[in-house]
Structure formats: structure tokens, C-alpha cells
Amino acid sequence: MKAAVYYGPRDVRVESVPRPSAGPGEVVLRVRRCSVCGTDKRIFTHGQKNVVPPAITGHEIVGTVYEVGSGVDAQIAAGRNVVVATVVGCGTCIYCRRKQYNLCDSFTALGYDYAGGFAEYVKIPAVAVAQGNIILIPPAMSLERAALVEPLSCCLNGQEYLDAQPGDRALVFGAGPIGMMHAAILKTRGADPVMVTDVSEERLSYVREFGLGKTVNTAGGNAVEKILEAAGGEKFDVAITANSVKATQADALKLVRKKARVSFFAGIPKDDPVLGIDTNFIHYNEVSVFGCFASNLKHYHQALEMVLSDGVPWDRFLTHRFKLDDMVKAYAVIEAGQGIKTVIDCE
Ligand SMILES: [Zn+2]
Ligand SMILES: [Zn+2]
Missing domain, CATH: 3.40.50.720 (NAD(P)-binding Rossmann-like Domain)
Structure with a gap:
């Protein structure tokens, strides 16, 4: 499959890498859209300690379920469109026991510790699938609006306070x-x-x-x-x-x-x-x-609800679109502070 592979600051190469396959409890998504976060740009320019090259970044993922491993909830069926929650809790610390996975003492994250969405396919690890990180979206929902769910979920978390x-x-x-x-x-x-x-x-x-x-x-x-x-x-x-x-x-x-x-x-x-x-x-x-750090699963569900409404011109938030081949150009747009949100079309 094609992927934008991060080799170090300012060194991202679009190349062919093996396509992941789904083991027990895992799910592979065909990535449809992955919007670019400020933190993705910071990784591109400065690196990040949890992103060990060669790595695939990108956490604002919208995909279609492609392959489902054994033991996964039957609702997560091939062909369903989904968004993915970024943070994966350890499952055992006090915050995880309270289901506050974003505050987990030793959390991991898609697009940082695990391969992310700037690729044609992404594997969602079993621990994330079990925690509910794969969130089904209505079949008719625009993929581009869905690409706003992750950042909006973080804002909703901050505003809850x-x-x-x-x-x-x-x-x-x-x-x-x-x-x-x-x-x-x-x-x-x-x-x-x-x-x-x-x-x-x-x-x-x-x-x-x-x-x-x-x-x-x-x-x-x-x-x-x-x-x-x-x-x-x-x-x-x-x-x-x-x-x-x-x-x-x-x-x-x-x-x-x-x-x-x-x-x-x-x-x-x-x-x-x-x-x-x-x-x-x-x-x-x-x-x-x-303060505020990332978001929790309930904020994704709230964000999904919110982008379905037409009270805000959500479609206009995505001002720049690039194909995976042009990943580096997308970073340049963000670095120049142009537009609002930049999205990668991984199809
Ligand atoms: Zn983000
Ligand atoms: Zn934890």
C-alpha cells in the first residue's frame, strides 16, 4: 500500500509499504480521509518522542472497515464508515478504570505509538477496538465532515468545563x-x-x-x-x-x-x-x-452529532485538500498558516 512515511524532521517520503492485516481483535480500515492536525505538522518539523521513525502519523482518521479480526463486535462490519478515537488507555490505571482514557498514566495513541492514517490502510490495535475507539458513522454522512470529528471532540472536552x-x-x-x-x-x-x-x-x-x-x-x-x-x-x-x-x-x-x-x-x-x-x-x-487534554469517547459521539447539523458551515472548514502523494505540500500550507483545515484524501 501507499503511505507517507516519516523518517525524521522534514523527511517524509511517500512510498510502498506492506498492507497491514487484522489479527484476533484487530480491525483494518481502508483510510478515506485523514485531516492534518497542528501536532502532525509539529512532528513533521520537530519530531516527537513517541514517534519513532520510520513511522506513519495522522490521527484524524475517517475510514471504511476493510478487514475484521476474530472476536470483534459484529457491528464493526466490512463496508461500514467509521471515525477513530486517537488515545488508547492502558486499561488498568485509576483513570482507565474511570473510563477517562485521555488521562491514562501510560496511554498510547494512533498516529504516534501506532501507525496512523496518512496511508491507504490503517490497523486499529485490539486494545483500541475493545475500548470502543472505532466509532460508526451514519452511512450517508459526508467523509469530509467526519474528518472534523476528532478536533471538534477535543474542543467539546475543553468546553465541558x-x-x-x-x-x-x-x-x-x-x-x-x-x-x-x-x-x-x-x-x-x-x-x-x-x-x-x-x-x-x-x-x-x-x-x-x-x-x-x-x-x-x-x-x-x-x-x-x-x-x-x-x-x-x-x-x-x-x-x-x-x-x-x-x-x-x-x-x-x-x-x-x-x-x-x-x-x-x-x-x-x-x-x-x-x-x-x-x-x-x-x-x-x-x-x-x-486545562484540557485530547478527548474521551463521549466527546467523539457529541462531535459526530454536532457536525451532522447544518447550523455551522462545517463543509467550509476544510479549505485545502491533497492526495497522499502531496503530503509534504499539505504541511507547507499549514506551516504558512493558510486556510483553516487541511485534509488528505487517501483514496
Ligand atoms: Zn488532532
Ligand atoms: Zn490507563
Whole structure:
């Protein structure tokens, strides 16, 4: 089969590799679409400790069941279209016993520890199949919408903590695909206004075009002032950092009201993660600050439900499409910050 094989930073070669086959409990999917995540691009440029070359990355997988090993649930039948949950729990730690697989102490993941979706076929390991990581999608559902389920599931996990209510004032830092999905969720839940910031006018123009919220271009610094000015001096009930900039986390805390909920959704570079904050501000104002890591199975099911609705122009989120042969070109588009979501057509 054809696969985009990662040999090291900036060395991805599209080549022929053996097609996987399904042993007991395993399932092989014919990959149809695999969208490209920011982390896939980071692996391409910098590498990642769990991705040992030669490796096949890609975890936002939409496929058709191709071969089913013995002992697999009969619902997972050849020909069914599915999406795949990325994180595989160890099954025994305290978090796995609570079915919080994304928080497993020793989790593994498709597209990192196991071969991923930038290939014509992908094998889903038995432990993942048994945990319910293969999620059936309605036969009529568009494959491209299904390719949004994994990143949207992560956003839904982050927002579970924020519990946005109708009329809440909401602020999203970053108008990349994740920031746009957060804005879409907030809008669906009735937050008003939903304000989205970025330094790229191209990205902000998508937010306005899709009707997801108001925009503020914070290029050139003084983000707090610019946002407050655009907001008529009113602060926010909900704030989400969807960019990997430490200063944004501090800015978020300067822009929220009493009882606000703040999500540090995006991680920041690990060489400089310490932030000095006024903890009395959090104390006296009953502000809550939350983290988020990946998502759990229930968030995939919620995301599937959400992309089936036409209230958000989901089809327009996928702005760039490439064939597997052009994998490296797809990374270049993401590196240049172009468009919203890039998807690989593996057919
Ligand atoms: Zn992803
Ligand atoms: Zn575990």
C-alpha cells in the first residue's frame, strides 16, 4: 500500500509499504480521509518522542472497515464508515478504570505509538477496538465532515468545563481551526457576543464569513487594550486560549469578569511554561481556570452529532485538500498558516 512515511524532521517520503492485516481483535480500515492536525505538522518539523521513525502519523482518521479480526463486535462490519478515537488507555490505571482514557498514566495513541492514517490502510490495535475507539458513522454522512470529528471532540472536552450559557460573553484567542471550532460551539450554545482574536486577517475573515463571531486583530501588540476597545470596555464570562502563546494566558485573566471560566486549551512551548499570575484575582473574583487534554469517547459521539447539523458551515472548514502523494505540500500550507483545515484524501 501507499503511505507517507516519516523518517525524521522534514523527511517524509511517500512510498510502498506492506498492507497491514487484522489479527484476533484487530480491525483494518481502508483510510478515506485523514485531516492534518497542528501536532502532525509539529512532528513533521520537530519530531516527537513517541514517534519513532520510520513511522506513519495522522490521527484524524475517517475510514471504511476493510478487514475484521476474530472476536470483534459484529457491528464493526466490512463496508461500514467509521471515525477513530486517537488515545488508547492502558486499561488498568485509576483513570482507565474511570473510563477517562485521555488521562491514562501510560496511554498510547494512533498516529504516534501506532501507525496512523496518512496511508491507504490503517490497523486499529485490539486494545483500541475493545475500548470502543472505532466509532460508526451514519452511512450517508459526508467523509469530509467526519474528518472534523476528532478536533471538534477535543474542543467539546475543553468546553465541558466552561459550561457556556446563553448570553455569556465569550472570548476565543486564536482563529485557527481549533479557535474556529470553539467559536462555533459557543455560538451554538448562545454565547453573545463571541469575540475571536488573531493576528492574521485571512483567518479572522473566515470567522466573519462563517458568522461565528466578532473579530479583533491583535497584530502589533497591546492585545488587552485592543480587545477591550472592541468590546466596548465590557469583560468576558468565558475565555479560551487556542494559540500556543504564553502571554495569551495572562491576557485571558485580565479580560474576564467575576465567576468567569477560563480554558488554557492550547499547550504552550515546554521550555517556558511558568506564568506569574495574581492568584488573589482568581480568589476574590471566583474565577476558574481549566486545562484540557485530547478527548474521551463521549466527546467523539457529541462531535459526530454536532457536525451532522447544518447550523455551522462545517463543509467550509476544510479549505485545502491533497492526495497522499502531496503530503509534504499539505504541511507547507499549514506551516504558512493558510486556510483553516487541511485534509488528505487517501483514496
Ligand atoms: Zn488532532
Ligand atoms: Zn490507563
